[in-house]
Amino acid sequence: MSHYAVFGHPVSHSLSPRIHAEFGRQTGIALDYTAIEATPAGFAQALDAFAAAGGKGANVTLPLKEAAFALCSVTSERARRAGAVNTLTRNDGQWHGDNTDGIGLVRDLTARLGLDLRGRRTLLLGAGGSARGVAPALLDAGVSELVIANRTPERADALVDLLGEPGRAHSRYWNDLVNEGDFALIVNATSASRDGLQEFSLPFALAASRTLAVDLNYGEAAIPFLAWAQAAGCRDRVDGLGMLVEQAAAAFELWHGVRPDTAGVYATLRGKDASLVTAD
Structure with missing residues (x-):
């Protein structure tokens, strides 16, 4: 065996x-x-x-x-x-x-749920191991732009540099997201809920009814972000199971x-x- x-x-x-x-x-x-x-x-x-x-x-x-x-x-x-x-x-x-994180995420969204990621302006929250795993796959799936925000901005900068696509991948300061407009796809790759935070705070202006909100967590750990997405008006909300x-x-x-x-x-x-x- x-x-x-x-x-x-x-x-x-x-x-x-x-x-x-x-x-x-x-x-x-x-x-x-x-x-x-x-x-x-x-x-x-x-x-x-x-x-x-x-x-x-x-x-x-x-x-x-x-x-x-x-x-x-x-x-x-x-x-x-x-x-x-x-x-x-x-x-x-x-x-x-x-x-296999990235291909797992894309396959779940496209094959199981039948969603099209092409042309979506995308916000990736977090720059740790999980974010690093999915970022290249999101670019390969055809998102038009990938904005990466992390509470430690140097981590977001490092991930953008690693991706090597300056025309499509950009880093932003967390507190400046209020000025970014809305996104067609928002992916939460942070560990905030696992670290005990029960509320997820982001400007509602980042989302619209057409925004697909995805949390790489699932179950109770996904509740804070998906609750924020619902309050922001996102029709489609997906956890990480x-x-x-x-x-x-x-x-x-x-x-x-x-x-x-x-x-x-x-x-x-x-x-x-x-x-x-x-x-x-």
Whole structure:
């Protein structure tokens, strides 16, 4: 039986073991998938121990995605464009890193929900590991402009520089967003709700009825941003559960060479667990 895991801090909430167990049942692939708690300071040691015990691959959640990138000997183009890794594969005694967050988000929005992202002026809130994972994919999906805002502006500047598309990707100070007009797509990649903030404060002028509001969190952690979006008049509001399932499917395919069905897994998680609180 092959051994896989998800690393994070905290990680007890993670749905990845349940999702990958179901994917294994679907495809007839025997695997063992566990959640491993690792702080940023202890991540490298924990990953070494996992590899020594026969670990074949791993997912990486907050706050370790940028640290995972630094520990890889080989990285995919997607990971290099993001500067962050959420999927690790053990090959020839080395870790190979990829990032499936962005393709997971785009697939959820376009394939499952039938939405068209092309030509949308887009605001991305946050510049950490999750934002880094989805930013390149949003550009590839055809958004007309990507404005990145972070409470630490240097992080937003660094992400824009990494993307290398000065004509389409720009950074803005958080407090200056009031002057930006409205957006057709707003993506929340911040951890404000997970950090205990119960209200999400942004100018309502950023949104209109046609604005698609997306939170990379789901369940209770998505409530503050999606409540703001509803109050701002956004008709379409989406949380991150679908993205979570889709990025997991992309990782599963990298490891096993077969893509599992995501619709049934998504429906089960959505229907049975109203208490789910955070996204990987």
